[in-house]
Amino acid sequence: MPAPRWAVCVDIGSTFTKGAVFGFEGGEGRIAARAEAPTTPGDLARGFEAVRRELFARARANEPGFAAEDAIVRFSSSARGGLRIAAIGIVPDLTLAVARLAAASAGGKIVKSFAYTLTADDVAALETLDPDIVLLTGGTDGGDEKHNLANAAALAGARISSTIIYAGNRTARDAVAGILAGKRCIAVDNVMPEVGAVRVEPAREAIRRVFLDTIVEGKGLAALVDSLGVAPKPTPLAVFELVRALSEECPEWRDVCLLDIGGATTDCYSAVEPFRGEPSVVLHGIREPRLTRTVEGDCGLRVSAEALFESGRALIERELGSPPLEILAFAVYIGLVARYPAYLAAEARETRFDAIMARTCAALALRRHAGVLRTVYTAGGKAWVQRGKDLRAVRRVIGTGGYLARIAEEDFLARALAALVPEPEERFLVPEAPVLYADRNHVVPLIGSLAAEYPREAARLLARSLRPVAGDVAQERNRRP
Amino acid sequence: MTAGPPYTIVLGVIGADCHSVGNKILDAFFTDAGFRVVNLGVMVSRDEFIDAAIESDARAILVSSLYGHGEIDCAGLRERCIERGLDSVLLYAGGNLVVGKRPFAEIEAKFKAMGFDRVFPPSVDLHAAAALLRADIEEAVHART
Numbered sequence: 001m002p003a004p005r006w007a008v009c010v011d012i013g014s015t016f017t018k019g020a021v022f023g024f025e026g027g028e029g030r031i032a033a034r035a036e037a038p039t040t041p042g043d044l045a046r047g048f049e050a051v052r053r054e055l056f057a058r059a060r061a062n063e064p065g066f067a068a069e070d071a072i073v074r075f076s077s078s079a080r081g082g083l084r085i086a087a088i089g090i091v092p093d094l095t096l097a098v099a100r101l102a103a104a105s106a107g108g109k110i111v112k113s114f115a116y117t118l119t120a121d122d123v124a125a126l127e128t129l130d131p132d133i134v135l136l137t138g139g140t141d142g143g144d145e146k147h148n149l150a151n152a153a154a155l156a157g158a159r160i161s162s163t164i165i166y167a168g169n170r171t172a173r174d175a176v177a178g179i180l181a182g183k184r185c186i187a188v189d190n191v192m193p194e195v196g197a198v199r200v201e202p203a204r205e206a207i208r209r210v211f212l213d214t215i216v217e218g219k220g221l222a223a224l225v226d227s228l229g230v231a232p233k234p235t236p237l238a239v240f241e242l243v244r245a246l247s248e249e250c251p252e253w254r255d256v257c258l259l260d261i262g263g264a265t266t267d268c269y270s271a272v273e274p275f276r277g278e279p280s281v282v283l284h285g286i287r288e289p290r291l292t293r294t295v296e297g298d299c300g301l302r303v304s305a306e307a308l309f310e311s312g313r314a315l316i317e318r319e320l321g322s323p324p325l326e327i328l329a330f331a332v333y334i335g336l337v338a339r340y341p342a343y344l345a346a347e348a349r350e351t352r353f354d355a356i357m358a359r360t361c362a363a364l365a366l367r368r369h370a371g372v373l374r375t376v377y378t379a380g381g382k383a384w385v386q387r388g389k390d391l392r393a394v395r396r397v398i399g400t401g402g403y404l405a406r407i408a409e410e411d412f413l414a415r416a417l418a419a420l421v422p423e424p425e426e427r428f429l430v431p432e433a434p435v436l437y438a439d440r441n442h443v444v445p446l447i448g449s450l451a452a453e454y455p456r457e458a459a460r461l462l463a464r465s466l467r468p469v470a471g472d473v474a475q476e477r478n479r480r481p
Numbered sequence: 482m483t484a485g486p487p488y489t490i491v492l493g494v495i496g497a498d499c500h501s502v503g504n505k506i507l508d509a510f511f512t513d514a515g516f517r518v519v520n521l522g523v524m525v526s527r528d529e530f531i532d533a534a535i536e537s538d539a540r541a542i543l544v545s546s547l548y549g550h551g552e553i554d555c556a557g558l559r560e561r562c563i564e565r566g567l568d569s570v571l572l573y574a575g576g577n578l579v580v581g582k583r584p585f586a587e588i589e590a591k592f593k594a595m596g597f598d599r600v601f602p603p604s605v606d607l608h609a610a611a612a613l614l615r616a617d618i619e620e621a622v623h624a625r626t
Contacts, residue, residue: 091532142517143489143537195491195519195533282499282524376524378497379548385524 003457006032006059006071009446010051011235012039013078015342017047020446021059021071022461029461031441032066033058043220048075073228074449077221078235082109083211084131086162090116090138090147093285095168098191099137101286102167102200104293106207107234108133109265117147118154127159132214133207134162136176139169141193148172152179163210167191167203186210196286208237236267236293238448242462244291245455247271250463257369257394257431259362259413260444261401263302263341266361268369269293274389281373281384288389294369299361301354301403302341305334312360315419319356330356344406355412358403362416366391366430373427386429394431398439398466405442410469413438437466485515488618489539491530493521496554500547503576507545507607514611527558531565540618541571544597551578552591559596569625571617575601575610 003024010019017040021033035054040047052073059066085108089096092115103110111131114122126134134155138148148168155164156179166176166187173187186209188202212231216222225231233241239260246253260267274288298307309316309331320326333353337343345351371388399413413436420430443465451458490511494504501523508520519537521529530542542562544555555574562570574597578588585602592600598617601610 091535094532094536138536140519140537143539144535145538192536195521195537280499282522284521284524284529376497378499378524379550380499383497383499383524 001453003029003454004070004072006066007450007454008052008055008071008073009449010048010055010073010075011077011238011445011449012044012048012075012232013235015039017044017051018442018446019051019055020443021055021063021066022447022450023063023066024457024461025065028464029457031443031465032063034441041219044077045220045224048224074230074233074453075228076233076235076238076445076449077215082107082234082236083133083207083214084109084111084129085133085135085207086111086126086129086131087113088118088134088136088138088151089113090144094195095137095139095192097286098198098200099135099167099203101198101288101292102137102191102203103133103135103207104295105200105240105289105291106204107211107236107238107240107293108207109295109297117150123154123158126155126162130160131162133210134160134164135203135207136164136166137168137191137203139172139190140195141170141190143169143171145169145172145175148176149179152176156180156182163214165203165206165210167206192286198286198289200289208234211237233449233452235445235448236295238445238451239267240269240291240293240448241451241455242444242448242458243269243271245451245459246462247291249456249459253396253459253463255394256396256398257366257391257434258398258400258444259365261358261361261365261399261403262300263402264297264300264304266296266299266365267293268296268365270369270389270391270394272389272391272394274371275386276390276393280382281386283386285387288371292369292389294365296361296365296368299364301357301361302337302343305338305357308357308360308364309334312364315360315363316356319359319419329353354403359412359416359419362399362413363419366417367420367428371429373429375425388429390429392429392432394434396437397431397434398437398444399469400439400442400444402442404438405440413469436469438469439465440467441465485615485619487515487517488541488615489517489519489537490541490543490614491519491521491534491537491539492543492545493525493530494523494545494547495525495527495530496546496548496550497524498546498548498550498554499523500545503547504545507543510607511543511611511614514608516611516614527554527561530558531562531567534562534567534570535565539570540621541573541614543573543575543614546574546576546578549577549580551576555592555597556595569621571599571614571621572597573599573601573614575603575605577603
């Protein structure tokens with residue numbers, strides 16, 4: 001598809017609605033205007049219109065050639081914190097792991113996971129949560145059916161308004177659809193047709209369709225969709241598609257990782273061959289796709305600050321250093337920002353605390369996204385078992401999110417990566433020696449909404465707007481005691 | 482080769498054992514013999530065998546061991562299967578299951594006491610083994626119905 005002359009992109013976040021006008025005249029894309037306004041939760045269209053008006057005015061002022069009628073409009077939304085998904089699988093390391101992968105790659109937020117057969121307590125928990133989607137998986141094609149049938153029966157009797165997406169054993173599909181006839185149920189291909197094989201695309205597409213129905217309903221977006229003739233994308237899906245475009249369209253960005261550090265979650269995206277196939281290394285568990293996303297609900301700078309303090313305690317204490325009062329001051333600061341998410345650091349010490357939190361978010365999210373290599377001593381010598389995805393070959397890491405756009409220290413990503421000390425018998429397969437880039441203009445989600453339609457233009461525009469940041473991971477690692 | 486329904490079996494080399502040649506031969510042979518083979522390859526843990534058997538609703542788990550530590554690796558596999566709800570799965574073991582030269586009858590008795598249904602020495606006629614496997618599976622299926 002030929003590139004449009006102008007693209008107006010808007011991202012409706014939970015706090016702010018942000019927008020940009022991108023110009024594509026003369027080949028390379030550029031940022032022609034920026035604007036933002038508070039999100040209007042009751043009627044999302046009002047905030048959207050305010051941003052669009054401002055964008056048009058600024059684009060006209062900056063660019064003599066700008067004409068609103070030549071511009072396409074695309075938008076994404078993460079309002080309400082995204083689509084809430086409960087994932088059900090049989091074995092935690094197999095179908096449940098794949099179900100979580102599918103939900104995350106579709107831009108969903110996993111509110112709860114259930115393995116094996118749902119109990120009465122599980123059903124009660126589901127009823128309390130009433131998620132947007134229940135992703136029901138289990139069994140290889142031709143494999144186990146009894147867990148799926150039991151879980152379908154439990155869901156049929158549950159008081160939930162969720163859409164149920166069945167992506168389990170194909171053989172049980174008709175029976176499951178029959179049991180769930182009284183619910184909204186979509187059946188798609190199995191996420192794990194064979195043991196270890198991952199096929200998340202059909203489930204991802206089904207989740208995207210549910211997102212459109214759910215998000216557009218009753219929040220003032222329906223009229224907007226009608227007048228614009230396009231539907232919004234879940235923001236994480238827009239970013240997911242942008243990482244794919246970047247990896248496929250720009251050879252120097254082929255093996256790439258993107259960290260989105262937010263107030264509530266840290267999202268990690270990667271595009272890289274998951275398994276190198278070196279001699280003496282065997283891959284166990286599921287074989288992840290080249291492109292994946294994971295979401296860490298306990299890694300955030302504001303809403304999830306307290307959870308971060310708990311999960312990242314060891315890393316945080318090491319960063320804070322020895323003064324015992326420092327940890328108390330840090331704890332106080334955590335309490336403050338968790339209660340007042342809009343708070344911005346006011347003095348040097350608070351800025352340092354924010355930096356430590358951001359580094360901890362990045363380090364934890366990367367470590368969990370990455371696989372592990374465990375040394376095994378065999379009769380024939382040393383061998384290695386790999387679980388999860390090998391990110392060592394990732395050449396470039398991109399950092400994005402409001403924090404990075406606003407303040408972050410120049411060497412923050414280098415320090416975050418260096419904080420991950422490899423353990424002797426177990427190695428985290430994190431990027432080995434990446435070059436680090438920051439999205440200082442905070443355009444990743446905005447360009448993302450163009451990525452599926454105009455992959456080449458979107459990828460090039462992003463590559464041009466990213467800044468390499470100072471700091472060398474290897475050097476930083478050596479500097480540590 | 483053997484006619485009949487394509488029963489699912491899980492195959493793998495247990496423990497810190499990375500002998501892969503025999504595993505590939507077994508995979509090719511049993512696939513050819515009409516089984517649906519879920520091959521987990523080498524260095525497979527007990528729980529990985531069980532995880533795969535649960536998801537694929539396998540009728541049998543075929544454990545290979547070449548490096549002599551089979552006895553330690555296989556101990557508790559049956560109990561773990563029962564614990565995790567696989568109460569009627571068939572367990573087969575074969576290879577160089579123990580260290581040193583011990584009479585095969587002794588090894589067989591030891592592994593049967595550990596809950597294995599069939600135990601095989603390093604060299605076997607695979608056609609005979611496949612026929613045995615199919616007969617055992619069918620007997621188990623009939624016993625259930």
